[in-house]
Amino acid sequence: MTPTNNQRLGIVTGGSLTRGVEVRLDSSASVEDMVVGRYVTIYGRKQCFLGMITDISLGVVDPRLTITPPDISDSFVAEVLTGTSTYGTLQVTPYQVIGGQADAKTKGSQPVKTIPSHFSEVKLASQDEFEQVFGKEDEERFHIGNPLDMEIKLCLNMERFVERSSGIFGKSGTGKTFFTRQLLIGMLQKSKAVNLIFDMHSEYGWKGTDEGKQRFVKGLKQLFPSQVAVFALDEKSSLRKGLTPDFVVRIGYDEIEPAVMALLRQTLNLTEPAVNAVYELHRRFGKNWLKNTLALKGVDETKDLLGELSIHESTFQNLKRGLAKLSRLGFLQPQASGDTVGRILGYLEQGKNVVLEFGRYQDITSYMLVANLLSRRIYDRYQERVEVAMAEDSAKPTPLVISIEEAHKFLNPEVASQTIFGRIAREMRKYNVTLLVIDQRPSGIDDEVMSQLGSKIAFSLDNDRDIDSVLSGVSGKGELKTVLAKLASKQQALIFGYAVPMPVSFKPCDYGETYYRRFTPSKTDITKQAEQDIEELWG
Amino acid sequence: MSETQRVGEVIESSTTDFIAQCYELYELPPLGSLVKTGDSDGELYGIVYNATTSGVEPGRRPIARGKDEASETAIYQSNPQLLKLLRSEFEVAVVGHRREGKLCQYLPPKPARIHGFVYQCLPEEVREFSQSFDFLTILIDRQLSVPTGELIAASLRQMGKVRSDDDRGHFLVTAGKELAILLSHDFNQLKAILERIKR
Ligand SMILES: Nc1ncnc2c1ncn2[C@@H]1O[C@H](COP(=O)(O)OP(=O)(O)OP(=O)(O)O)[C@@H](O)[C@H]1O
Ligand SMILES: [Mg+2]
Numbered sequence: 001m002t003p004t005n006n007q008r009l010g011i012v013t014g015g016s017l018t019r020g021v022e023v024r025l026d027s028s029a030s031v032e033d034m035v036v037g038r039y040v041t042i043y044g045r046k047q048c049f050l051g052m053i054t055d056i057s058l059g060v061v062d063p064r065l066t067i068t069p070p071d072i073s074d075s076f077v078a079e080v081l082t083g084t085s086t087y088g089t090l091q092v093t094p095y096q097v098i099g100g101q102a103d104a105k106t107k108g109s110q111p112v113k114t115i116p117s118h119f120s121e122v123k124l125a126s127q128d129e130f131e132q133v134f135g136k137e138d139e140e141r142f143h144i145g146n147p148l149d150m151e152i153k154l155c156l157n158m159e160r161f162v163e164r165s166s167g168i169f170g171k172s173g174t175g176k177t178f179f180t181r182q183l184l185i186g187m188l189q190k191s192k193a194v195n196l197i198f199d200m201h202s203e204y205g206w207k208g209t210d211e212g213k214q215r216f217v218k219g220l221k222q223l224f225p226s227q228v229a230v231f232a233l234d235e236k237s238s239l240r241k242g243l244t245p246d247f248v249v250r251i252g253y254d255e256i257e258p259a260v261m262a263l264l265r266q267t268l269n270l271t272e273p274a275v276n277a278v279y280e281l282h283r284r285f286g287k288n289w290l291k292n293t294l295a296l297k298g299v300d301e302t303k304d305l306l307g308e309l310s311i312h313e314s315t316f317q318n319l320k321r322g323l324a325k326l327s328r329l330g331f332l333q334p335q336a337s338g339d340t341v342g343r344i345l346g347y348l349e350q351g352k353n354v355v356l357e358f359g360r361y362q363d364i365t366s367y368m369l370v371a372n373l374l375s376r377r378i379y380d381r382y383q384e385r386v387e388v389a390m391a392e393d394s395a396k397p398t399p400l401v402i403s404i405e406e407a408h409k410f411l412n413p414e415v416a417s418q419t420i421f422g423r424i425a426r427e428m429r430k431y432n433v434t435l436l437v438i439d440q441r442p443s444g445i446d447d448e449v450m451s452q453l454g455s456k457i458a459f460s461l462d463n464d465r466d467i468d469s470v471l472s473g474v475s476g477k478g479e480l481k482t483v484l485a486k487l488a489s490k491q492q493a494l495i496f497g498y499a500v501p502m503p504v505s506f507k508p509c510d511y512g513e514t515y516y517r518r519f520t521p522s523k524t525d526i527t528k529q530a531e532q533d534i535e536e537l538w539g
Numbered sequence: 540m541s542e543t544q545r546v547g548e549v550i551e552s553s554t555t556d557f558i559a560q561c562y563e564l565y566e567l568p569p570l571g572s573l574v575k576t577g578d579s580d581g582e583l584y585g586i587v588y589n590a591t592t593s594g595v596e597p598g599r600r601p602i603a604r605g606k607d608e609a610s611e612t613a614i615y616q617s618n619p620q621l622l623k624l625l626r627s628e629f630e631v632a633v634v635g636h637r638r639e640g641k642l643c644q645y646l647p648p649k650p651a652r653i654h655g656f657v658y659q660c661l662p663e664e665v666r667e668f669s670q671s672f673d674f675l676t677i678l679i680d681r682q683l684s685v686p687t688g689e690l691i692a693a694s695l696r697q698m699g700k701v702r703s704d705d706d707r708g709h710f711l712v713t714a715g716k717e718l719a720i721l722l723s724h725d726f727n728q729l730k731a732i733l734e735r736i737k738r
Contacts (some may be wrong), residue, residue: 027716061723072731077730080715085723497569 010090012042012120018478020093021115021488023122024213027083031056037148037483037494037505040092044116048098050109050125050133052503054092054479070418091477094121095502098132109133109501120519127152133501142186148492153300154506155178156183159184162454165425165435169442169470170459173211175440175491177203179457179508180403183436188227188353188409193399195353195436196344196378198371200362200405205230205355206243209325212532217511220355221496229347231340233331233370236361247343249356251370252336253290256326258282260372263415267365268322281310291334293319294327329366341377348378348400352524364409372410375402376420383431400433407437408444416446425452438496441469443469454498460487547629549576549655552632555649555681557585557693561627565592568659570685571693573632573668576655579639583651584660585631586694588683592627593729597642601625631657632690634674662701669698669710672717679721688728691718692735699736711736 011028011030021042025031034056042049044396059520060066065085094116109132122419137143141155161183166182171175181204187193196305197204205228207216221228221243232238239245261278278289284305285292285490296302306316313404347354356374358367378524382397387394404410404421416422424435426448437453438446443465451473458470466483474496483505484494491510496503509515542627546568557576561567567590577583593600601624606612608731615621636647660668668674678691695714699707715733722729 023615062726064726070726074717074737076712077733080719084716084719084730085726264632 004007006123008532009040009122009124010088011122012116012118013089015092015115016254017112018117020051020091020476023090024059024093025083025090027087027089029088030082031058031088031401034088034090035149036486037531039147039150039504040122041098041129042092042094042116044122045120047114047116048099048129049094049112049116050129050502051094052479052483053090054093054476055482057089057091059089061085061087062508069492074394077490088483091124091479093476096133098129098247106270111501116327119297125150134504140190142190143509144182144186144495147504148505148507151522154504155202156186156495156499158186159192161189161214162191162193162434163429164454165437165452166429166455166497166499166500167407167437167439167442167445167450167453167470168457168459168492169439170468171461171463171466171489172440172487174459175493175508176380176440176459177201177208178491178511179218180204180436180438180492181217181220182508182511183514184353184403185223187401188220188224189519193401193434194348194351195355195401195403196348196375197355197357197403198367198375199357199406200355200367202237202241204361204403205357206238211502213512218516220353220412223516224353227351228353228355231354231356232359233357233361233366237359238357245342245357246347247338249340249370250331250333250336250338251340251373252286253332255336255373256290256332256369257373258289258479259418260369262367262418263372263410264322264326264365267363267368268325269318270322271315271318273312274319274322275310277311277315277319280311284309290323290326293476294323303325326365329369331361331362331366331370341374342383344374344378345381348398351398358510368409369404370385371404372420375424376404379420379424379431379433382433386431396432398432399429402433403438404437405438407439408441411437411449413446422446422449425449428452442466445469448453451483455495455499455500457493457495458484459493460484460489543556543557543658544658544661546574546659547578547657549651549657550628552651552653554646554650554653556632557631557655558628558630560566561629563627564622565627567629567695569626569697571690571692571697573660573665573697575660575664576651576657577636578655579607580613581636581647581702583633583647583648584635584637584642585606585633586674586678586690587629588685588690589630590627591629592625595624595626602707630684632678632683634667642668642669642671645677665698665701669704669714672714675714675717675721685727688731689735692732695732 008026010023010025011020013024016350023512038053040051070077070081094112097112098109098419135155137142137155138152140157140159142158143153144152144156147154168176184195189197196311204219206219206221208219210217221230230243231247231249233244234248235248258278260273265275279292282301282485284288344354385397410419410421421435424433448471456470461467466480471480475481480503492507494503494505547561549557551558560721568587570587574587575582575584604618608614610650617687633646635644678687702710718729718732
């Protein structure tokens with residue numbers, strides 16, 4: 001018997017603003033029906049509080065009861081003792097004050113500054129109370145799922161969401177990709193921002209796979225063909241999937257700058273001196289350093305050059321091996337035609353979202369290389385345009401959200417300061433660009449970057465360090481930790497931070513046929529509309 | 540009020556108790572049952588907690604008479620005066636009263652009057668009275684000649700009897716919960732009572 005919304009759960013018996021309040025359960029409410037992460041309303045004398053259950057515990061009035069326990073196989077005795085001699089308590093953290101009873105007409109909510117008084121009644125939060133805090137689905141708010149165990153739509157203010165960088169974390173297979181797809185749709189529909197997605201596993205553009213059901217799911221382009229452009233690094237793989245990419249990305253040797261090589265040090269197994277050598281070679285050959293270095297063959301000519309640049313022989317061998325690996329990447333070409341950055345910016349300017357599919361280049365070297373290289377140049381252009389706009393007091397460029405996966409590879413403490421993504425995170429939305437990072441191992445990400453992420457969505461994580469890093473700097477961390485630890489291993493997450501008034505654990509919408517229908521008007525609607533149009537046309 | 544419900548008459552009275560004598564020998568109301576006395580001015584409610592049958596004359600004990608009789612009934616048949624020489628009495632703990640139509644489960648301002656008629660309460664009255672459990676506090680606080688636990692269990696069983704089967708379960712659980720709160724300091728007592736009122 002699960003409690004209904006207007007049934008009283010219990011009363012407040014103690015607590016503090018820092019720890020949250022204790023609620024003693026009525027005997028009619030069973031502890032077993034309570035769930036951490038659930039929302040309750042506390043009816044204080046002057047104000048209503050919306051809070052979340054963060055812990056559940058058992059108590060006895062008389063400790064002797066635990067020493068000589070009653071015979072609970074007798075259902076009568078058991079029923080009598082529940083809620084009287086033995087009782088359940090809830091730990092509830094109040095987060096928001098919703099319209100005081102006196103001025104209940106004022107909609108909306110404020111963060112709590114106090115706690116409800118003794119013996120205030122506690123009930124499960126109703127849809128209306130929840131909506132007072134989170135708002136209803138509207139032009140800016142997008143339905144992202146349902147709060148756990150509640151038949152209420154959880155809506156996220158997408159305009160606010162894109163104002164700051166955010167992160168989606170969770171161990172493998174928890175539903176990060178499936179949820180990200182929905183967030184991207186949300187941004188596409190309900191915010192002015194455009195997205196640039198570095199799609200490592202080619203799951204967002206045309207179609208992705210559903211491991212559970214062994215079938216394909218639609219990507220953004222299938223659902224919103226006119227609002228999405230798919231760029232491909234590996235056009236063969238895209239074609240195989242049945243998609244002709246809007247643009248095939250090629251990177252010229254001359255586009256590779258020494259700074260990028262520094263980032264790739266680990267993945268290319270380069271030594272520290274080898275990276276320094278790149279700078280030397282760049283100084284010598286300029287833009288053509290890679291082409292020229294790859295072309296170096298004869299021992300003699302090499303020897304002289306190395307001597308001149310004071311590069312050690314073994315260092316050079318190490319560098320050669322690394323560069324050879326690089327040159328085997330098919331999308332890298334000595335001479336690349338087509339201005340990828342220009343094309344991407346062109347689409348973004350038109351308000352179209354760009355997905356860059358990596359196809360078979362799923363290695364981290366390709367991903368870091370391309371994502372960094374393109375993002376850096378796009379960010380530079382944004383910076384320029386924002387500065388111009390400020391000087392001339394004209395319109396700033398469309399806000400841009402760059403989505404990257406395996407973020408800890410870019411944003412670990414070692415390289416975070418060198419990558420463009422570290423800069424974007426730190427400079428916040430100064431230049432109208434924010435990040436959406438998706439990662440399995442948040443503990444690998446630089447603390448400073450983590451602290452810059454406005455909103456975080458955490459799916460199940462089983463490593464303590466990952467949990468700590470996701471929750472670092474959040475108030476009520478201890479309580480949220482219990483909530484986070486109780487998430488199911490699939491399709492359940494906790495969202496907290498900038499974009500939401502209070503943390504919520506929720507179940508993202510099921511992504512599949514029914515979901516698509518939210519965006520694609522059904523056939524009958526289309527025919528009806530057509531008939532109506534014809535009618536109007538001919539009067 | 541039907542005459543059949545009249546069970547006796549008050550012969551001794553104090554603020555907390557009264558003793559009533561039965562009109563007929565052995566026609567005692569059961570242990571724990573709800574009785575009342577008083578008139579339209581104010582009714583007193585009480586719970587029968589003790590009953591005695593003894594000789595009318597104080598200090599004189601009855602003597603055994605059945606040696607040559609075939610059965611117990613035969614003793615009374617051959618000694619019709621016995622019905623006059625013996626009497627049944629019951630003791631009642633006052634647990635509430637009605638004032639201006641309102642039922643109050645606390646002690647009345649005045650004790651019962653001597654010779655006041657005592658009635659067994661009708662089922663609907665019992666149901667009305669047992670909607671509240673404040674009377675349990677009075678019983679728990681009393682030091683009576685019978686064990687309090689026994690008395691409480693008996694009265695709850697009596698109150699359960701006037702309810703339908705479905706209703707009874709709910710009633711006893713609610714009563715049990717009330718007791719669990721009142722007896723939170725004495726789990727053994729609680730356990731003993733619960734054992735006695737189990738369905
Ligand atoms: N919202 C959802 N709707 C339908 N199915 C889902 C949803 N979320 C997760 N799933 C199921 O869980 C599987 C794994 O989800 P997903 O690919 O998003 O995991 P992930 O967190 O991105 O994992 P990885 O870190 O390995 O990339 C999906 O293939 C799908 O079967
Ligand atoms: Mg994924």
